[in-house]
Amino acid sequence: MKRRLHLGVRARLAGVTLLTMLALSACAQHAQSALHPAGPVSQAELGLMGFGFWIMLGVFVVVVAVLGYSLVRFRERRGDQGLPPQVEGNHRLEIAWTLIPIVLLALLIVPTFRATFALAQQQRGPGVVQVTVVGHQWWWEFDYPQLGIVTADEMHIPAGERVQLTLRSADVLHSFWVPALAGKEDTVPGQSNTMYLEAARPGLYPGQCAEFCGVSHSEMRFDVIAQTPSAFAAWVQARQHPDSTPATAQAVQGEKVFAQYGCGSCHTIDGTQFQGKVGPNLSGLGTRLTLAGASLQNTPKDLRLWVSDAHKIMPSTVMPNFSTMSSSDLHALSAYLEGLK
Numbered sequence: 548m549k550r551r552l553h554l555g556v557r558a559r560l561a562g563v564t565l566l567t568m569l570a571l572s573a574c575a576q577h578a579q580s581a582l583h584p585a586g587p588v589s590q591a592e593l594g595l596m597g598f599g600f601w602i603m604l605g606v607f608v609v610v611v612a613v614l615g616y617s618l619v620r621f622r623e624r625r626g627d628q629g630l631p632p633q634v635e636g637n638h639r640l641e642i643a644w645t646l647i648p649i650v651l652l653a654l655l656i657v658p659t660f661r662a663t664f665a666l667a668q669q670q671r672g673p674g675v676v677q678v679t680v681v682g683h684q685w686w687w688e689f690d691y692p693q694l695g696i697v698t699a700d701e702m703h704i705p706a707g708e709r710v711q712l713t714l715r716s717a718d719v720l721h722s723f724w725v726p727a728l729a730g731k732e733d734t735v736p737g738q739s740n741t742m743y744l745e746a747a748r749p750g751l752y753p754g755q756c757a758e759f760c761g762v763s764h765s766e767m768r769f770d771v772i773a774q775t776p777s778a779f780a781a782w783v784q785a786r787q788h789p790d791s792t793p794a795t796a797q798a799v800q801g802e803k804v805f806a807q808y809g810c811g812s813c814h815t816i817d818g819t820q821f822q823g824k825v826g827p828n829l830s831g832l833g834t835r836l837t838l839a840g841a842s843l844q845n846t847p848k849d850l851r852l853w854v855s856d857a858h859k860i861m862p863s864t865v866m867p868n869f870s871t872m873s874s875s876d877l878h879a880l881s882a883y884l885e886g887l888k
């Protein structure tokens with residue numbers, strides 16, 4: 548009786564878990580799913596996965612069918628005595644189950660090699676945007692060497708065009724993954740890896756570090772923002788001509804606070820004396836959607852929370868907690884940073 552109850556509780560728990568998972572998967576709208584590709588690279592990878600899946604499903608069905616048939620057809624019957632007839636060394640069977648896997652593997656190898664070599668091709672040429680992606684504990688740096696732009700946690704790309712990435716790490720292993728656009732690629736200390744991706748249509752494609760890299764690994768997110776070529780050109784133009792001049796009295800005060808607390812020794816703001824290279828480049832911060840490895844929305848309130856208590860959001864981040872900063876200084880600082888265009 549007790550065991551029955553246990554099973555009942557377990558069954559209910561399993562039901563609730565399944566329903567929760569279904570509900571959660573529905574609200575994500577497939578934004579971060581490799582099964583809903585949004586570009587040719589992820590499409591090719593899904594095609595490869597699908598091809599392998601159907602072959603393996605076919606093998607599974609045949610094996611289970613033969614197994615089921617054998618269990619029923621050759622089961623022990625009343626009156627059976629001794630061993631059943633032994634069939635080892637059946638040449639036809641031996642040849643069949645050697646040849647069939649060889650044929651199936653050959654079928655898998657051809658498209659796998661073709662896709663692997665095609666996706667490893669470096670994309671070059673004047674129209675190809677090059678981005679150097681640097682993984683840091685726990686944020687992403689995006690450098691556009693041809694364009695002279697450095698930004699963080701938000702990679703802008705032109706939709707419908709190939710984007711060549713060079714991946715590096717500033718500290719430990721990370722893995723760059725935008726499921727809707729391409730498979731994972733590690734960022735390895737002391738080494739450069741390459742990959743390319745393309746978004747077929749404009750949109751926001753969330754990404755995530757996919758390699759455990761320390762206590763705040765789960766907060767190491769980012770967004771890829773694919774824009775129409777003209778909107779991308781406008782973004783490039785804005786980033787190449789940043790507006791870092793404080794526009795209000797409060798923002799002027801905020802710039803002083805930024806200097807006074809030594810923020811500029813870790814952060815760069817283009818067009819100012821602040822040129823630190825430890826933390827994210829903050830130029831144009833007011834135009835970004837997220838903060839702190841995309842773990843916070845970019846609002847003045849969340850920005851103040853981050854400055855005063857960063858370790859609450861991201862334990863072990865090198866960003867200090869400025870918990871003693873006065874409320875007026877915090878408000879001035881957020882006014883200054885959110886005013887960076």
Ligand code: CUA
Nearest residue numbers: 721756760764
């Ligand atoms: Cu970076 Cu996990």
